[in-house]
Amino acid sequence: MRAHRPSGARGAGAAPYLFLAPAVVLFTLFTAVPIVYTAYLSLRRTKVSGLGLGRGARREVFAGLDNYRAAVGDGELWAGWLRVLGYGAIVLTVMLGLALLFALLLDSAHVRLARFSRIALFLPYAVPGVVATLLWGFLYLPSVTPLRDLGIDAVLLGPGTVTFSMANIAVWGGTGFNMLVLYTALRAVPRTYYEAARIDGASERQIALRIKIPILMPAIILTTVFSVIATVQVFTEPTALRPLTNTISSTWSPLMKVYRDAFVNGDLYSAAATSIVIAAISLVLSFGFLRVVRDRAFQEG
C-alpha cells in the first residue's frame, strides 16, 4: 500500500498537465507567440542605406521606443479614436437600446408571431459584415439608391452623415445577436417572479422595468463589454465603404491605420506598436467599464 502511493501520486500529478497540454500548446502557438512577436516587432524598424536597392541595403535594427513615440504622437490616431468614439456612442446606445426593447417585447405575455420576429431580427447577424456593408453602401449611393425613388433625397455618405450611415450598418447587423443574448437570459428567469408581481398588482411595464431589467443587468453588461470591444475594433464597415466615397480616409479608425501601416505602407514595425497601443486602450476601456459597473453586476448573483 505504502509502496504504491508515490507512483500513484506521480501519475495523478502528471495527468492534469497532460489534459492541460492541448490548451497550453494552442494558447502558446496562437496567442502568446504572436503577442510576443508583435511586441518584439514594435521595438524594431528597417534601416535603409543609400538607394535602398539590391542586397543588404535594408537592415532591421533595434528602434527602442521610437515606434511607440510615433504612434502616440500621431494626431491621426487620436482623430481616429475620436471618430470611433462618436460612432461607438451611437452604436452602443441605439443597438443595445433596441436589443433590450425587442428582448422585452418578445418576452412579454401578449406577443404574437414571437418565433418569426425572433428569427427576422436575428437574421441580419448571419449576413457577413462585408456583404452587409456593400448592401447598405448601394442603398446610400445617390444615383443607384432606390431610396430616391421613394422621395428620400439625403446625402448619406457626406462628411456629416457618414458616421451615422456606418453606425446604422452596425446596428442593423448587431441588434439581433444582442437581443438573443438578452432574450435567452430572460427566458431563464423563473416565471413565478412575474406571477408574484402580477398578484401584487404590477403592470407589464412595471414588471419590465422593476424586475426584468435588474435581473438582466449581468447580461446587459456582458453585451455592452462585447460591443465596446467590437466598436474599438471597427474595421470592416469603413474599409468596405471607402471605395464608394471620398469621405472615409485610410486612417478613419485606429485599426484601419494599423492595416494601412502594415500592408499599404509596408511598415510592420509601426503597425505593431500601434496595435499594442490599441490593445492597451481597449483593455483599459473594457476593464474600466467592468470596474465601474461591477457592484451592480454581481449584486444579484
Place this chain on the structure above:
Amino acid sequence: MRSGRLAVAGAAALALALSAGCSGGSRETAAPTAAQTSAAGPVTLSYWSWVPNMDKIVAVWNKAHPDIQVSVSKQAGGDDAAAKFLTAAKAGNPPDLIQAEYQMLPSFVAADAVADLTAGTTQVKGEFGEGIWGLVTLGTDVVYAIPQDSGPMMLYYRKDLFDKYGVQVPQTWDEYAEAARKVHKADPKVYLGTFSSKDPGSFAGLAQQAGAQWWSIQGESWKVAIDDDATKKVADYWGGLVKEGVIDGQPYFTPEWNKALNDGTLLTWPSAVWGPGVLSSNAPKGKGKWAIAPLPQWSAGEKATGFWGGSSTAVAQKSPNQAAATQFATWLNTDPEALSLLVTEGAVYPAATKGGAALTSAPDYFSNQPDFWRQTADISATARGFTFGPDVNVTYNAFKDAFDKAVQDTSSFSDAVKVMQETTVADMQKSGFQLAQ
C-alpha cells in the same frame, strides 16, 4: 493545398519569431547558389497572377516543358497581390513568380523580394521599347523583371453624345475644359468627365503626359519631385474644373460611376489601353457608342501620353528555381505563341513590340472602330513614363487621402500634391533612404 501553404507560412513565421535574434545574414545565403542548379529535375513553380485565363496560357507551356511545371494561383488584383507578396517574402514563403505592376516593382526591389535577372535576360532587351525597359531596370543596369503589358493612356469618349451636344473631340486640355462647360450647361446632370481621388495611377499617367518626373536616381541618392511644376499644373487644372462644378468628383469603378458610363451621363474617360475590358463589363449598354482618341494635349500640336498601369513578371529572390522561373517569364512575355495567347485569352496589351502582330481585330466593344489597334499603336509610341520610387505605396495612399479631402472640400489640388510630396519624403527619410535636394 491551401491549408498546407498556411501551415508552412505559420511555421515560417514562427521560425522567424524564434530565430529573430539572428536576423539578416543567415537568411540571405540560400538563393544565389540554388539559381545555378536549374531544371536538374522536374521543378514546380508557383505563379501569382491576375491575368484572366492565365491557367490556359500556362497549360501550353506545361505541355511543352515537362521539366518546368508552372501552377497559377489567381490573385484579386494589383494592390492586394503586392501586399500579399511582400508579406509572403518577409515570411520566407513567396511564390516563384509574381505579376508585378511597374509602380510596385521598386518596392519589391527595395524589400529585396525580387531576383536580379540581368544574367538570364541579355537577349531579351531588344524585344521591348526603351520606355518600358526603363520601368523594369529603374533606370539602372540591373534587370528586375520582364515587361508583360503596358497601359498607354488615351481618351475614351461617347461619340454619339459628342454629336448630340455638338462637341468636337478636344485636341488640347483647354478645349476639353471648354467642352466640359458646354456639356454641363446643356444638361446639368451630364458631365464630360470625373476626377477620381481613388486612382493615383491615373493621376500619375496624366502627370507623366505633362512631363513630370516624380522620382529619379542621382548617383547614390533619390530625388523626389512629386510637386514639380508639371504635376501641379495637372492638379490645378482638374481642381479648377471640379471647383467650377463642370467636372464631377466621384471616383472611378464605383456603382455610381458604372451607372453614369452606362446611361450616358458621363461622356469621357481618360484611361488606358485596357479600357475596353472595363467598359464592356461595366457599361454594356454603351457598346458601339464609345470611341478612342489621343489624350488632349497641354499645347496644340504636341503628341504625348502617359502610362496608367501595366505590369511585369518578376522572380522571387527566395525562389530556389530562379533560372527556370526566368526561362518561363521570358517565354511568357516574348514568345510569339505566348504573346498571341496573352492577347486572345488574357486580353492584355503586350509590352513586347512583337505583340502588335497578335492584335488584329478590334475589341468586340469597339467593333465600330476597326482601326482601334492601329490608333492604339500610334498613341502608344508617344507614351512617356517615369521612374517609380521605392515607396510608391505610401505616395499613392497619400494621394487617396489628400485628394479625397480636396475633392470633398473643393480645396486646392496642388496643396494635395504637396501633401503627397511631404508624406513621401518623410517616409523615405524615416527609413533612411539617401535623398538629393
